Amino acid sequence: MKLATYRDGSRDGQLVVVSRDLQSAHYATGIAHKLQQVLDDWNFLAPQLQDLYDTLNGGKARHAFPFDPAQCMAPLPRAYQWADGSAYLNHVELVRAARNAEVPKTFYEDPLMYQGGSDDFLGPQEDARFLSEEWGIDFEAEVAVVTGDVPMGAGPEQALDGVRLLMIANDWSLRNLIPNELAKGFGFFQSKPATAFSPVAVTPDELGDAWEGGRIQLVLQSAWNGRKVGMCDAGPDMTFHFGQLISHICKTRNVRAGTIVGSGTVSNKGVIDAKGRTEWPKGYSCIAEKRAIETIQDGKPSTEFMRFGDTIRIEMKGKDGQSVFGAIEQRVVGPAQPA
Template sequence: MKYARIDVAGTERVALVETAGVEHNLTLFPIGTDLLIAACEHQVPPTDAPVVALSDVRLRAPLMPRSFRDFVSFEEHVVGASAMTADPASAVELWHEQPTYLYGSPHAIIDPGYPVAGLPASSQLDFELEVGIVIGKDGRDLTPAEASDHIAGYLIVNDWSARDVQKHEMRGGLGPAKSKDFATTIGPWLVTPDELEDCRVGDRLDLRMSVFVNDSEFGSDNLAHMGWSFEELVSYASRGAWVRSGDLIASGTCAGGSLAEAWGRSGALDPPPLSPGDVVAMKVDRLGFFSNPVVAPPAERYKTVAATPLRDLHTLTGTTK
């Protein structure tokens, strides 16, 4: 089943998505229905529930996740994008040893179709084509087999990135952090695992992933090319820690799914970074499609200055060291 969160005449509703060809009809649940609970319990709307067309409503992000772990699961992307690290060869070697992830901000979630602005003073806005899963029930120290029962559904993720800020952050041995703390699009709806069983190849999902810039396909890959399965990622995330209902766990960028990967391979900003007026769209088989227009970032209100040297602080406080 597919569950959407939508705005109908200013009221937030949860809807069951019914697809016929390229058309989507949305059957509304009663006001107050929780999307994640509905998905976990495979709820259906009442038989007399109203039906609306997708074109008549505004899509919202399916949920506001409690936390966001973003993994790095596609080897080809790592090989290309490792140019942003101080030691590309070591970055690729370390990637093979175990899964890695960063924490994204759940407060940066953006609706499908909503305008996206880069960070103030950044000139290298980029997209990242990913697939994410939403945790449906709490768990800790899970095996991959156990983790399967904790996946409530799948959705598309665009992990927007300010690459110039990211490169600077990673020189310090931390990050990326601020370079991603402004926008992450998820949607267009949450697709329950049973919808995808016929796409399984072992513990992977055979789903084509594509990203488009201004209606031209930029890159594509297959979700089955993940170096670890989602069940393995959930298991790793839960090692000595909790994964909670409502957590978002993403695959990381697929091969060809970002500008940075192309820049790393060529050594130049070609194709150029995104700019206002561009439109980025993402499509994944069986999971749907969404797009976001790029708009100009707000003016920078305060320019960060260098830290005050410790010697000056000692002078300020009248202490010596």
């Protein structure tokens, strides 16, 4: 099934069930008001939502209305936890190669992960506001999951069973703030502003065999200022699957229902052309990776980071060519003008 959260003036919005084709929706008021309620009581409430979803898809829901992504908040407008990994080691390899740094062997054995802010997510069509272009504004196209309760010590298989919903994300980064923060040895903070999520979150069964081994085997598309820059396959180059990422969190703590876990920037390996030069035909899911590629190829980056007025669109389509999660469509804006 597909679920979304409509704006209603409150912090947590109103839960709606969305049709498979993303054309119609129905308020879930008679079952649950908020998505977190469903995650807290999944075994009881999810089947009821599934019944409503089936009725909606069958065209028999009496109070259905046209679905409008512009009315959506993030599916979980605020969450108990947002833990973002860096599961595509190709991305790490490129960024480190650009500065002549090796990737430690431990990176291939133990996932990279940071804990981001989860109290204020952005909706899929909400402007991304920043106070300065000099901060190095960058989009990051990712996939993410929402979990139920997963106990401390859970292995990857048990952890994977805890996945309730799938989403796509734009995990904004401020690249020029990152070096000084990491130099402190305490991780990201100011350099990782509010993350945006897709209009809808979907249960894994909606993807059919495209949800395999804890990975989404579909292409994540990114278009910057209307120009397609990324057609990255989210499946084959994901070094750590979502079961492994969740299990990593579970090593020392319980994971509670409503935790969101991100994949990190979706990234694909390069290919060597006839002249022996490495190319990246599937493009990129963040500007930092494009700049790393340019540095490797040409000795220096030539692509600038985003400016006020720039737009980014991130979307994933199923094997039938239809949008799975709806699109993230955001505009970068500057400081709010005084009234």
